[in-house]
Amino acid sequence: LAKTTQPISMDSYEGQEVNITCSHNNIATNDYITWYQQFPSQGPRFIIQGYKTKVTNEVASLFIPADRKSSTLSLPRVSLSDTAVYYCLVARRQAGTALIFGKGTTLSVSS
Amino acid sequence: DVKVTQSSRYLVKRTGEKVFLECVQDMDHENMFWYRQDPGLGLRLIYFSYDVKMKEKGDIPEGYSVSREKKERFSLILESASTNQTSMYLCASSPNPTSGGNTGELFFGEGSRLTVL
Numbered sequence: 001l002a003k004t005t006q007p008i009s010m011d012s013y014e015g016q017e018v019n020i021t022c023s024h025n026n027i028a029t030n031d032y033i034t035w036y037q038q039f040p041s042q043g044p045r046f047i048i049q050g051y052k053t054k055v056t057n058e059v060a061s062l063f064i065p066a067d068r069k070s071s072t073l074s075l076p077r078v079s080l081s082d083t084a085v086y087y088c089l090v091a092r093r094q095a096g097t098a099l100i101f102g103k104g105t106t107l108s109v110s111s
Numbered sequence: 112d113v114k115v116t117q118s119s120r121y122l123v124k125r126t127g128e129k130v131f132l133e134c135v136q137d138m139d140h141e142n143m144f145w146y147r148q149d150p151g152l153g154l155r156l157i158y159f160s161y162d163v164k165m166k167e168k169g170d171i172p173e174g175y176s177v178s179r180e181k182k183e184r185f186s187l188i189l190e191s192a193s194t195n196q197t198s199m200y201l202c203a204s205s206p207n208p209t210s211g212g213n214t215g216e217l218f219f220g221e222g223s224r225l226t227v228l
Contacts, residue, residue, distance in 0.1 A: 032215055034215040034216065036217070041222070042219075042221065042222070043115075043201050043203070043219025043220055043221060043222055044154070044201075044217070044219055045219065046216050046217065046218075049215060049216065087153070087154065089215055090215075091215030093208050094208070095141065095142075095161055095207045095208065096142075096161035096162075096165075096167065097142075097161075097215075098156060098159055098167065098169055099144060099156065099159070099203075099205070099215055099217060100156055100169075100170065101146070101153055101154040101155075101156075102153060103151070103152065103153035104153050104154075
């Protein structure tokens with residue numbers, strides 16, 4: 001299973017773009033990269049998932065370089081409500097996969 | 112919407128008690144997971160199950176057991192609760208890739224905060 005490494009914390013101001021990078025040096029060919037967001041007293045929720053290059057949805061973008069050894073979650077123009085813990089998860093595309101989270105990145109957005 | 116329901120939001124138990132944490136999902140997902148979350152340690156996988164009556168150990172299975180008698184229900188059991196098991200417990204489910212779901216797309220419950228005195 002690929003181990004992930006993220007910064008423990010990041011600070012930002014409202015309106016800025018925030019990029020959170022996750023390192024996963026031993027990612028396997030059939031692993032996908034998924035990001036989750038967690039607010040206090042709630043379970044994490046799925047944000048975005050990708051395999052290579054770039055994926056964009058209404059919430060975020062995910063950039064994955066060709067070697068796939070890292071990935072970057074990009075949050076455009078953050079607001080105070082984006083203050084949360086963000087987790088990167090690398091998962092094998094097969095049934096019965098253990099889904100192991102890293103320690104996550106605490107993003108604090110200030111006005 | 113997928114719903115994952117955990118039976119209790121808050122529990123207080125005494126050392127040595129047997130504790131059951133119940134989790135039910137309504138989307139016919141094959142996979143179910145139990146995590147615990149502690150400050151500074153993130154989410155740690157205790158056990159998971161990929162089919163009825165099947166179970167696999169996660170990173171921290173010691174002191175826990177699980178039961179999956181029906182597809183929609185996954186129970187976490189603390190045979191003899193200890194103070195170091197005071198934590199937030201999160202249940203999640205996910206579909207298998209072959210059924211069209213996304214690998215790694217987990218749906219979480221609200222969590223059960225357990226305090227062991």
